[in-house]
Amino acid sequence: MSLIEVDHVSKNYDVILQRSGMENVWKNIFCPDRKVVCAVQDISFAIEAGELVGFIGENGAGKSTTIKMISGILFPTSGRISVAGICPYLKREKNARNIGAVFGQRSRLNWDLPMLDSFELHKEIYRIDSGSYRKNVDRFIEMLHMQDFCNTPVRQLSLGQRMKAEVALSMLHEPAILYLDEPTIGLDVLAKQQIREFIKERNRLEGITTILTSHDMKDLDSICKRIIILSKGSILFDGSMERFKQEYTKESVAEFTYAEKRSDQDISSGSVRVILDREHRLVVGYSPAKMTTAQLVETVSARYEINDFTIKAPDIEDMVRGIYEREEGMP
Amino acid sequence: MGLCRKILSISFKEKSIFRFDYLVSTLFSFFHIVLKVYLWKGLYGISGGTVNGIALNDMLVYSILSSFTAGITKTTVMNDLNDSVLSGSISTNLLLPIGLKKYLFVGSVTKNFFLTLYGTIPSVLAAMLFFGFHARIRPVNIILYLFSVTMGILINFLYNFLFGSSVIWFRNAFFLNNINSVLLNLFSGSFVPLWFFPEPLKILSVFLPFRYIVFEPIAVLLDTKSVEETAGVFTMQFFWLLLLFCAATFVWNRGRNKIMIQGG
Structure with a gap:
């Protein structure tokens, strides 16, 4: 048995709607409009x-x-909640x-x-x-x-x-x-x-x-x-x-500084895209799910003579923002 | 007891910060008694030495004692409960491993302890010195009074808790607060003793708990009741105590699952 068990729990709030205007004062007191707001909807999880x-x-x-x-x-x-058995x-x-x-x-x-x-x-x-x-x-x-x-x-x-x-x-x-x-x-x-x-x-x-x-x-x-x-x-x-x-990281960003290009061939592929390439600075976006950092470095070093590189870790805030936007139906 | 002691010591420290508030509240309590006494003196002045068989001195004694009794039985729990449910701060009380009724009662008693110590007692003593206090009170009546007034404190607290809980349904109980304060002032006898009530109001007061908060304990103290009548007062106080306790527990338990705390 887990320490905390939450089993198909929902919570509705009965919200009283206040109508504006003097003519609604008594109505607001004696027969207010009510609305049921669902704050939590059928959630289940267990915590050890x-x-x-x-x-x-x-x-x-x-x-x-x-x-x-x-x-x-x-x-x-x-629903049912149990914490330490009670x-x-x-x-x-x-x-x-x-x-x-x-x-x-x-x-x-x-x-x-x-x-x-x-x-x-x-x-x-x-x-x-x-x-x-x-x-x-x-x-x-x-x-x-x-x-x-x-x-x-x-x-x-x-x-x-x-x-x-x-x-x-x-x-x-x-x-x-x-x-x-x-x-x-x-x-x-x-x-x-x-x-x-x-x-x-x-x-x-x-x-x-x-x-x-x-x-x-x-x-x-x-x-x-x-x-x-x-x-x-x-x-x-x-x-x-x-x-x-x-699951939610779409793209990590790597930034390279290079001495010179070995070839003019574009490195963009299904897993890598070039964001910027100028003045000995190359910024690429890549999907960590499809390509490891070592593979990326190998791909880039085949065409560029690399001096240095940094990898920007996936930003959790960006990921969550992406989830909220998807939920809101934003592009 | 440890909890009561700690709340008392914390309240004491708190009150020592707000010394000026207490000075003002003592003065106001005193002026309240002065107002009552002069009002009665004025009324008696028109109609002679006694009204309804009550002498002016008895009336002055009653005024001072009613101020004292109303002071020590006072509670703000209806207002406190109203505010905490509406603001959501009730959540911090519900996190404590202690029943809400018990916690609020301890808080209310300690708060009143200091109000009595710094506000009610000095103002009543000042009024006694100023107007004189001529009453023969037997030690046994003081003991009976203390018992009766303790029941009065509990009755007033439970009544306030019961109606304070209704904020869960009404979402705003400010009107209940006002109604309660009028009912308490009128029917408890804290301002006008029930001797002077017209018959219908007197009968009504028998069916309400308020007279057992202020009027009856004073009647017990002043030895105006026979042994049987005193026993009757205690029985009625116990009845109201039990009824209000059950009602307050029932209403709070029914309301608890409807509490709404939104916004963090």
């Missing part, structure tokens, strides 16, 4: 203990709703002891007091023993470089500092599963990097199963081993990051 899984999807794709259902906050409209929304309190969560747009810290006060309250709520609490607080402060601001009221912290405190708070009770909903939203590069390293480190040392949603593809690329792509509430892709890159 220790996995690092990323959810990708455009705004409104159903990522946060899925995480909120697995974490026990929301009830699915249909139903998370029916046994919410029991499930909550086993999980940690950060919702990037909602804070669990007390804004008027230093983060350590929120940590102390967390200790009481989760009944963490003093020894592990002290050990974890000291370690997390050091790992996330929080020494300089742990006694500053949260209200006066920068977004990056606050988010570090939120991530640390969510892990104080040593949860088996961690849900991170856009934990790096709006952060600078350094803060993002520190949070990514921290998450990876906790997964490596404690085996914390981590489920992450982010619009920052670098987060997903550096943290997640597996990704699930959601679009309009349905799963488009569920597999390893490697498989995703292989």
Whole structure:
């Protein structure tokens, strides 16, 4: 049995439509128009203990709703969810002891007091023993470089500092599963990097199963081993990051600098296309699925005397953009 | 208990930051009592020494005690629940390994503890010094009052939680908040004691929980009831407590699967 099992789950929201105009005030209160919005549609997946899984999807794709259902906050409209053998929304309190969560747009810290006060309250709520609490607080402060601001009221912290405190708070009770909903939203590069390293480190040392949603593809690329792509509430892709890159990479780009051409013959073929060839600089696009880098270099060096070359790795952001555009029916 | 202690200490630190707010709230509580007392003095001034068999001194004692009792039984949980469901911040409460009702109750009691300590008690003491407080209260009535007022706190909390949960269906319970505040002020006896109510309103108040929040605990404190009547008050308080607890649990459990949190 997997740690998390999601079986044919759907979630519909009953949305109240507000009509404008004074004449509709009473109508809006007593008989409002309603519309059913399908946030998640018949999704199924399983996550094993220790996995690092990323959810990708455009705004409104159903990522946060899925995480909120697995974490026990929301009830699915249909389907079955099991987390560590229990139903998370029916046994919410029991499930909550086993999980940690950060919702990037909602804070669990007390804004008027230093983060350590929120940590102390967390200790009481989760009944963490003093020894592990002290050990974890000291370690997390050091790992996330929080020494300089742990006694500053949260209200006066920068977004990056606050988010570090939120991530640390969510892990104080040593949860088996961690849900991170856009934990790096709006952060600078350094803060993002520190949070990514921290998450990876906790997964490596404690085996914390981590489920992450982010619009920052670098987060997903550096943290997640597996990704699930959601679009309009349905799963488009569920597999390893490697498989995703292989399946969705249309073209990699290689740039060569050369001393001279050995022949004027064009190197373009089904697998290679010349993007630019001037002033001893050759830029080619090639499909990694059809041709290895070694074969490409061999093909190019047959016609050019190469001095140097660089390969631009496939950009995950471009790939995801391609998927969204296809879904939207854009050219 | 550890949780209560921690929330208390955190609230204490929080409140010490907002000292000015507390000073203002103490002053307002005091002016509220002054307003009530002068209103009654004015009314009694026209009609003589007693109205409906109630002497002016009894009325002043009641005004001070009702301010105190209304202060310690107060809760903002309906408003808090309304805001958190509408803004989606309820998700952070639902992530905690603790029942929402219990968590909000602890929060409400601790919040009120400081309001009582810094706002209600000083203003009531000031009013006692200013207007005099001539009432003979027996220690046994204080014990009975504390028991009755504890039930009052629970009744008011559960009533507010029950109607606060309705925000899940209505999506906005601001009108319920306003209705509740009018009903509570009117029927709890926090402003006008039920002695002065016309008969139909008096009968209506018997079928509502509000009188058991402020009026009846004060009646118990002032020893205006026989042993049987006091037992009757406790029975009714227990009845309302049980009824509201079941209703609040049922409504919240029914509503939980309808909670909608969109936008992260």
